[in-house]
Amino acid sequence: MNKKFLSAILFGALMVSSTGTFVSCKDYDDDIDNINKELSTLKGDLSALQAKVNEGKWITSLAPTTGGFTVTFSDNTSYTITNGKDGAAGADAVKWEIGTDGFWYKNDVKTEYQAVGQAGEAGVAGVSPYIGENGNWFAYNTETKEVEDTGISAAGTSTYVVKNGDNYELHVYNQTTGNMSQSFFLLLLQQLL
Structure with missing residues (x-):
């Protein structure tokens, strides 16, 4: 009889623990159904607005209302848009500065990045285009490293x-x-x- 009693207790414990699993799945199903309903509503509203645009409707007025504004279209239909709720206060932006030593400072802390570079070597002088004796533009060709007649008249x-x-x-x-x-x-x- 002890074995039957022990089996009954184990079976009962198994049933109690498994019913919690079935109940929580139902809760998720309800949440998913609610999200799907909201999504369907939003899709319908968006489709209605898109249909107005496709029909050539345009906005004729925007009127402020309590907590939002009303949009009126050329066919005298209107939609009220309400303001969202205030969000949490944001954090201050990162402050970047160039210190007197020439390095970047992030929020007053020196970084390893130098903002002011050192002077480099002098570069090679470039060749400016000019108008030749024949009235055409002459320009430097980087491939041949020579100044060439472009064949383009400077006079126009x-x-x-x-x-x-x-x-x-x-x-x-x-x-x-x-x-x-x-x-x-x-x-x-x-x-x-």
């Missing part, structure tokens, strides 16, 4: 217009001669009538 193809009495005078750059020698007189429409 400028034109300008000047009002000369009752006429307009159009001046056009002549690439053959390299000056503004070509000019055309344009009559005003009222002179033709």
Whole structure:
């Protein structure tokens, strides 16, 4: 009889401990269901707003309300958006400074990083582009290490217009001669009538 009693106690203990496991799974299921419902609601709200945008609706007014504001669209529908709750106070930002010794200081503590570098050796002088005798731009080619004619005219193809009495005078750059020698007189429409 002792063995039957001991078996019954062990079986009872096993049942009591396993029921706690089944109950806690149900709690998680409820939490997951609540999250899914909230997510579905948010998706619906977002879809409704996206549909308004896709339909060509635009915001016509923003009006402050108690604890938020109301957005009114061109079709006279409106949505109220409430302000969020205040968050916890944030921490101060990191303060960086350059000390008199030339090193970075983080929150008044010297770091190993030097902010002011030492003077280096003088570099090689560069070659500036210039306009050659033929009127083209000459530039330094880093691959051949030589100055070369780019084939690009420095004069360009400028034109300008000047009002000369009752006429307009159009001046056009002549690439053959390299000056503004070509000019055309344009009559005003009222002179033709």
